[in-house]
Amino acid sequence: MINISINGRLVQAEEGEFLLTVMKRNGFKAPALCHHEAVEPYGGCRLCMVEISKPQWKGWKDLVVSCLYPVSADLEVQTDSEAVIQERKTVLHLLLARNPHTKEIKDLAAEYGIVRSKYQEVAEPDDCILCAICTRICDAMGFSAISLVNRGHGREVAPPLNEPPPDCTGCLACALNCPTNYIKYTDNGMTREIWGKTFEMLRDPQTGMPTITRVFAEYLTKHREIPEEYFGLGDESHRKRTARNFGKIAAWTREETVREEA
Amino acid sequence: MTEATTTTAATRKITSVKDLEKLRREHKAENDKYPKQVMVCCGTGCLANGAAQLVEAFHKALDEREIKDFEVKAIKETGCHGFCEQGPLVVIEPKGIFYTKVKPRDIPEIIEKSIESDEVIEKHLYVDPRDGKKIECYGEVSFFKHQERIALRNLGKIAAHSIGDYIAVGGYQAIAKALTKLTPDEVIEEVDQANLRGRGGGGFPAGRKWRTCRDVEADEHFVICNGDEGDPGAFMDRSIMEGDPHAVLEGMMIAAYAVGARRGFIYVREEYPLAVLHLQKAIDDCHEYGLLGENILGTDFSFDIRIARGAGAFVCGESSALMKSVAGLVGEPREKYIRSVIKGLWGKPTVLNNVETYVNVPVVINKGAKWFTSIGCENNSGTKAFSLVGKVRNTGLIEVAMGTTLREIIYDIGRGILNDRPFKAVQTGGPSGGCLPESMLDLPVDFDSLTKAGSMMGSGGMIVMDDRTCMVDVARYFLQFLVSESCGKCVPCREGLYQLHQMTIAVCEGRAEESDLEKIEELSDVVVKASLCGLGKSGPNPVLSTLRYFRDEWEAHIREKRCPAGVCRELITYTVNEKCTGCVACITACAYNAITGEKKQPHFIHQDRCTKCGACVAVCRYDAIDVA
Amino acid sequence: MTATAKLQHDFSKLPEIFERHPQDDSSLIMILQDIQKEYRYLPCEALKLTAEQLQLPLSKVFSVATFYNAFSLNPKGEKVVRVCMGTACHIRGADLILDQISNHLGIKEGETTEDGKFSLEVVACVGACAMAPVVIVNDHYHGSVKVSGAKRLVKDK
């Protein structure tokens, strides 16, 4: 256990823990657009930068991304110093120039009093902020169906060869975790369509409620040894079936106790 | 890399220091047998000027004359002397007669006069552009005289891909000494004492890096050589990898022995095919001689090197991106709060040094730290190789002791500015460096003073600019390069450099106002502080250094919509003046047929069609076109 | 979105390319380079076969194929004309030479002529800075190219 100070308050942490985790645990906030707990910190959006220094650095200060900075003893952190705010505002101006119509970016910028970007808006803006949460989650889940293609300013999220991705199981994790809802999909309970690929949904035979896509279930059966029949019913029907099964046991024990008392 | 199993190879395999010494004497005798050796430079530059045909012509001519083997059989295809502009170069040893711009048709005369007898042919001699003197001997040429070559020691002196030549000049003595006389810690101590700082541009002491890596507990350590050399305008590493590949391998072996690595990689950029060829041959030869693979020189040290070819990405010069590229992934850097000496390639402790750093290592081990620190200046020992290019008379590869001033380099070695135009600036450190004005000419060139002056040592590109270069245009050029090379991972670099580039274009096109200057400076500061890797952190340096030393030019573009150097196309107009002799050269050169006029009559430039590309000025021999 | 050409090729040479390199994902870049050299671009089919061969997700192979300058998803011309725009060449007027050549061939940088004979590309420094400005046609280097001489480099005999 070590002690570090954040905005003057002493807090406890493990040596090497990420600074953002320690901050969040103690109620300190910092915007972190490209951060998602399901995957390793990325350090792409640079919005979570904070100012750090140490007594032995004799006044020298540094800006670091808190999502990736490993804390060490007697670290002094300023989460809203003047340099931090200036950096954060400039990054927000840059993001607003790239995504001028994206609600989440406009809201975050408004928190810092920014309405319009002071830089020139890009030609065809869209809602993708290239935080790579979608591609990293897809990798973490073992599918790696989509990835970041091209390099630099023209970078974008895309399925391979711009064709429907062969490895996609239609789990929607990319679309559901995209901070700006940029990834489009349709899901009408019968079929699901994403990245130009259509998936058949497994549905509960009694209630007709959809559960997950057939491809996804097959993947889980093959790679995570989940017996195929588990996917035969929706959760509601599973609960009913469980109640009746345990009911049989309860009924049997009830007769036993009656017989013993008699 | 399986061992060559053929018997002949087995016999050549050396398994002890004694064998190495025996081999050295054999190969030295082999070379000394010839009273004269002809060194033909076969670096990329000279090959482009026809050096290969030269070598064939030499062999053919010698066979026709049946000059016996022992007299002058040794035609050596050497590495790049660094003086490519004067190529193809031929040096006749032992006297070092230096012939420039040699063509195949000159071969018979050279053989007859300079080889069969000792005559020197005047017309091939190097003429010093400053005083017109003809200089005979290689060592006397001003370009080479002021140089001190450690990293480039063997360039032009040994056949580029001959392990025999390398061993003959003392090659692999250093690894032999390290393996048999020094412990890994003593090797590190020697390199630390020598204060050999990273020649890739960062200047981080190699000894300290090796020690940190060695102290990390892991089942595998790696040693990597950074041959990406992405800086435009720099080609030191190319010449070393082409001309002296074995020195690179030996340096890596010593590093591997020091940190306990069994596997090494050389990362070579895709634009250097010849370097890949020569390095691969050198690796294969080492396997044959038993200098790579299992139990090198009979010790329990085993090491193997594999070439990883880059594929065209400047960002892969950055350490963590390079390691991703070696692992076959996209070259996207990672935040380095945990340095790659602790967790690098595939998560293992990895030492990454530049080509030039590694070729210094054998010399440090052989001659010792005390000798090495006697060269160079305080806290910057040894020498540094530069590629002196741009508007300087003698362009090429040079190596000078640390602390040599810019003036000595540009004027003593470079012999001043092309066509005697006034010096304006010198750019060092590649896209991450800065432009230094005339007032900084007496700045000693070493890591610390360059950084203090707002530039950077970088890998060693040194681009000289004259008054016809617009500094705002230079900043725009570097930004365009960096925007196209940014990996696109982090916002300050991907978006920040893009916006800086747009704003600089606006300045060049006269669309900018006063407030833009302030916006550029403020954004530059944030990009430097907030970017993830070196590309972004140093990307704004060209802008910041040109604003610091040439602010008047930026203001001229903004306030008066004028480009003092006459480069920015939107702000200049080309007009034919009275000196025009009607020679039609510019009409043919103009790709937009914006110039009309009859032969021998003064020509006329139509402003509506003229794109201000400057082709006419380039071809006009009568200085008849004004740029305003 | 990058356009991907769908030309038919015989991929008989692929196994031979695969043999040259160790069977692990660190060979991906070098295998793609050999394919680029063999077919003058990276056919989609070849990317799929490479992904299977190295047991890599196709998305990883596609990211690498679009990240590095050396790779092209569209067929290049028989003659690839590369104008070096490194700093030394830029200072010595490489942009004028690019103008001349692109006008002569009628294509812009990054494009290929209709008849597939020439591709015009810009490269940032090939390490021949002492002979700036430099133009490379396939593997042949031309040094100290003059503005007037630029057109001659791309005269197809």
Added chain:
Amino acid sequence: MNMRFEVTPNLCIGCRTCELACSFTHTIEGKQARSRIYPLDGGLKDLWVPVVCLQCDDPACVKSCLVDAIKFNVDTGAYEIDDEVCVRCMACVAACPFGCSLFDSHQNRVVKCDLCGGDPACAKFCPTQALTYKSALSHAG
């Protein structure tokens, strides 16, 4: 982990107090939560079975979670879903053979019984002791 959560269906009278207690305990910022426990028809007259996560030894939900969002809490003996890690792919909801991994559309998160961090509200309020949370050692044989 010496406490044991025990369900005795025979004592259950189907009063649904446990549902109420579970929902209230997991309400966050005024957003009412969905209950993780459901007393359902056991198939016989007056026979109710409170269906709730059994904290299996080899849980299908943990195996089906491709981002390891479900972790075992050693102190309470319960498997807990880390909502910040969960990517809402619904694999666990589909895979649980007892249907005890549920989607709470009101709070837009996947939920399951986490034994209220070691003090299950349902056991506390169950009027008939059908649900109990006792120390395993003191349990009469």
